[in-house]
Amino acid sequence: MITIDYKDRRPIYEQIIANIENLVERNLLEPNEQLPTVRQLAMELSINPNTIQRAYTELERAGVIYSTRGKGNFIADNSEQLRQEKTLAIFEQMTALGMRAIELGADEARMNSWFSSLTQATKGRGKND
Amino acid sequence: MITIDYKDRRPIYEQIIANIENLVERNLLEPNEQLPTVRQLAMELSINPNTIQRAYTELERAGVIYSTRGKGNFIADNSEQLRQEKTLAIFEQMTALGMRAIELGADEARMNSWFSSLTQATKGRGKND
Amino acid sequence: MITIDYKDRRPIYEQIIANIENLVERNLLEPNEQLPTVRQLAMELSINPNTIQRAYTELERAGVIYSTRGKGNFIADNSEQLRQEKTLAIFEQMTALGMRAIELGADEARMNSWFSSLTQATKGRGKND
Amino acid sequence: MITIDYKDRRPIYEQIIANIENLVERNLLEPNEQLPTVRQLAMELSINPNTIQRAYTELERAGVIYSTRGKGNFIADNSEQLRQEKTLAIFEQMTALGMRAIELGADEARMNSWFSSLTQATKGRGKND
DNA sequence: GTGGTCTAGACCACG
DNA sequence: GTGGTCTAGACCACT
Numbered sequence: 145m146i147t148i149d150y151k152d153r154r155p156i157y158e159q160i161i162a163n164i165e166n167l168v169e170r171n172l173l174e175p176n177e178q179l180p181t182v183r184q185l186a187m188e189l190s191i192n193p194n195t196i197q198r199a200y201t202e203l204e205r206a207g208v209i210y211s212t213r214g215k216g217n218f219i220a221d222n223s224e225q226l227r228q229e230k231t232l233a234i235f236e237q238m239t240a241l242g243m244r245a246i247e248l249g250a251d252e253a254r255m256n257s258w259f260s261s262l263t264q265a266t267k268g269r270g271k272n273d
Numbered sequence: 274m275i276t277i278d279y280k281d282r283r284p285i286y287e288q289i290i291a292n293i294e295n296l297v298e299r300n301l302l303e304p305n306e307q308l309p310t311v312r313q314l315a316m317e318l319s320i321n322p323n324t325i326q327r328a329y330t331e332l333e334r335a336g337v338i339y340s341t342r343g344k345g346n347f348i349a350d351n352s353e354q355l356r357q358e359k360t361l362a363i364f365e366q367m368t369a370l371g372m373r374a375i376e377l378g379a380d381e382a383r384m385n386s387w388f389s390s391l392t393q394a395t396k397g398r399g400k401n402d
Numbered sequence: 403m404i405t406i407d408y409k410d411r412r413p414i415y416e417q418i419i420a421n422i423e424n425l426v427e428r429n430l431l432e433p434n435e436q437l438p439t440v441r442q443l444a445m446e447l448s449i450n451p452n453t454i455q456r457a458y459t460e461l462e463r464a465g466v467i468y469s470t471r472g473k474g475n476f477i478a479d480n481s482e483q484l485r486q487e488k489t490l491a492i493f494e495q496m497t498a499l500g501m502r503a504i505e506l507g508a509d510e511a512r513m514n515s516w517f518s519s520l521t522q523a524t525k526g527r528g529k530n531d
Numbered sequence: 532m533i534t535i536d537y538k539d540r541r542p543i544y545e546q547i548i549a550n551i552e553n554l555v556e557r558n559l560l561e562p563n564e565q566l567p568t569v570r571q572l573a574m575e576l577s578i579n580p581n582t583i584q585r586a587y588t589e590l591e592r593a594g595v596i597y598s599t600r601g602k603g604n605f606i607a608d609n610s611e612q613l614r615q616e617k618t619l620a621i622f623e624q625m626t627a628l629g630m631r632a633i634e635l636g637a638d639e640a641r642m643n644s645w646f647s648s649l650t651q652a653t654k655g656r657g658k659n660d
Numbered sequence: 661g662t663g664g665t666c667t668a669g670a671c672c673a674c675g
Numbered sequence: 676g677t678g679g680t681c682t683a684g685a686c687c688a689c690t
Contacts, residue, residue, distance in 0.1 A: 150476070151468045155689060169377060192690050231377045235387055238370045241363050246395045248298060248360045258364055259388050266375045284665055310677060321667045326679075339538045342678050343674040347537075413680060427635060439662060450682045455664075471663050472690035489635045493645055496628045499621050504653045506556060506618045516622055517646050524633045542674060579675050 145172070148189055156191060160199035165208055168223050169230070175221035179209060182217075274301070277318055285320060289328035294337055297352050298359070304350035308338060311346075403430070406447055414449060418457035423466055426481050427488070433479035437467060440475075532559070535576055543578060547586035552595060555610050556617070562608035566596060569604075 146163045148156055167173045179185075182200060186193040200217055203209045208226060211217045220226075246255070275292045277285055296302045308314075311329060315322040329346050332338045337355060340346045375384070404421045406414055425431045437443075440458060444451040458475050461467045466484060469475045504513070533550045535543055554560040566572075569587060573580040587604055590596045595613060598604045607613075633642070 150470050150473070151478075155471065157689080195690060198689090227377050231374055231379055234370050234374045234377070235379075238367055238374070238387070239391055241367050241370070242391045243395055245360055245363045245367070248356050248363070250360055250364075252392065255388075255392055258367070259384075262368055262371045263381065263384055266372055286665080311679095312677080323668085324666065327665090329678085340678060341537050341674090342542065343676080344537070345677065349538075415680080440664095441662080452683085453681065456680090458663085469663060470690090471688065472661080474662065485635050489632055489637055492628050492632045492635070493637075496625055496632070496645070497649055499625050499628070500649045501653055503618055503621045503625070506614050506621070508618055508622075510650065513646075513650055516625070517642075520626055520629045521639065521642060524630055544674080582675060585674090 146185070146189065148191070157195050157199040157202070160185075160196065161203055161206075164199070164203060165226075165230075168208060168219060169227055171223070173219050175219050175223060177219045179217040179219065275314070275318065277320070286324050286328040286331070289314075289325065290332055290335075293328075293332060294335075294355075297337060297348060298356055300352070302348050304348050304352060306348045308346040308348065404443070404447065406449070415453050415457040415460070418443075418454065419461055419464075422457070422461060423464075423484075426466060426477060427485055429481070431477050433477050433481060435477045437475040437477065533572070533576065535578070544582050544586040544589070547572075547583065548590055548593075551586070551590060552613075552617075555595060555606060556614055558610070560606050562606050562610060564606045566604040566606065 145167060146160060148159050150156075152159060154162075164173070164179070173179075179200075180188065182193050182196045185191075186196045189196075200209065200211065204211055204217075206226075207220055207222060209217050210220050242255070274296060275289060277288050281288060283291075293302070293308070302308070308329070309317065311322050311325045314320075315325045318325075329338065329340065333340050333346075335355075336349055336351060338346050339349050371384070379387075403425060404418060406417055410417060412420075422431070422437070431437070437458070438446065440451050440454045443449075444454045447454075458467065458469065462469050462475075464484075465478055465480060467475050468478050500513070508516075532554060533547060535546050537543075539546060541549075551560070551566070560566075566587075567575065569580050569583045572578075573583045576583075587596065587598065591598055591604075594607055594609060596604050597607050629642070
């Protein structure tokens with residue numbers, strides 16, 4: 145379920161974080177579900193355990209997972225909240241980019257054209273898991 | 274005109290690149306206009322000349338400026354083309370983000386609401402230098 | 403495998419780039435094979451690590467290799483594509499030179515003579531690794 | 532008749548050399564014809580006289596022109612010989628490139644196709660000024 | 661240990 | 676004086 149691309153410029157621990165967050169967003173990892181242990185995942189991906197540990201630590205700090213000493217790491221049960229925060233962040237990024245596009249000379253027609261092609265391409269795909 | 278933020282995680286040379294590209298986009302630097310020399314800018318920003326040199330080198334490869342030995346660095350005259358390429362790239366990024374927002378559950382109403390607030394905020398600002 | 407000629411007017415980092423590209427073209431370096439580390443190669447050639455670093459950086463931008471922090475530099479797996487691009491570029495150069503030769507007075511007989519001696523000298527050497 | 536492109540990566544004095552050699556090759560400058568003086572040309576191109584001087588010096592060393600103190604610089608009368616040397620050099624370069632193309636995998640069919648398109652494009656253009 | 665960035669100081673080719 | 680290359684030495688992020 146988790147894959148690493150060594151050609152990706154992002155550090156491995158970030159790829160793991162993004163990967164797990166993605167699985168949570170798509171409800172492929174449910175609240176309170178146990179994650180593989182650091183050693184398991186390290187073996188599976190043939191990666192240094194320190195790297196996995198770092199990913200898990202940052203995921204815990206971000207509230208995506210929680211760990212209990214001696215038992216393991218588990219998905220937190222606030223995935224809905226995380227999803228909303230992330231959505232908000234995405235809208236902010238899109239606004240920033242949109243303003244930049246307009247600064248660069250994109251007129252109203254072009255913006256409308258882009259938006260309609262975006263919404264049509266994804267018609268009927270909202271709110272479903 | 275060019276500033277550096279040491280808190281910014283991006284390397285200095287990238288900040289300089291982004292800074293100059295921005296000035297070109299907004300036509301604050303016109304084609305064939307001379308840039309500050311490597312040593313001048315290095316002094317002005319209290320930065321090592323090598324770092325400025327690297328920024329200029331990459332700007333030249335990107336086609337934003339051209340260098341002539343013994344004379345200096347000058348703005349290239351293809352700013353319009355660069356602007357279009359950049360606009361295209363922005364739209365691609367926006368599309369990717371938009372699809373992600375929809376995946377995360379943003380419904381049509383929300384997308385429409387976001388888009389109208391974006392276009393209203395920037396009303397009448399397109400296509401002017 | 404990599405040598406530097408100090409009499410060569412090209413800068414050292416360009417010689418290294420050409421050298422590695424050549425090895426890739428001839429399949430002496432295979433996709434995903436690890437290159438010597440920056441420091442290793444610097445030691446081996448008695449050259450400053452920064453110079454090697456620059457060569458590797460440009461090779462990465464050209465898509466010949468990819469770098470991963472903490473691990474090393476590796477040959478990219480698009481060598482066939484690079485080979486085709488390079489072949490195309492060579493044909494363009496040859497066309498430019500050929501037209502110049504004709505401008506300078508080389509008649510058809512001479513062109514034919516040159517071409518047949520070229521193709522005979524390399525008979526049966528195409529398409530093999 | 533002589534133009535300089537500041538965006539060209541070649542140094543200015545080399546551009547001047549190439550320019551004059553080209554005019555000689557095409558017989559637009561005839562043997563014993565007088566060239567503009569260093570100062571004249573420097574004024575005309577708004578360029579440092581030292582740069583022109585360097586170009587003339589190298590042209591004299593290459594046998595393309597000769598200078599007589601106090602009188603000026605003149606085209607040498609061995610243009611035919613120079614043309615032949617240059618043609619020879621071009622054929623050598625083409626041979627080197629051709630061998631490289633074959634090394635890179637260009638088969639006989641492709642070489643033939645290239646050659647015929649080259650010779651057809653320039654049909655009937657040999658040996659005329 | 662590995663790549664990536666930066667500083668300080670130097671030399672060369674060009675104008 | 677200006678860009679371009681190189682060396683020496685250092686620090687940081689990542690594995």
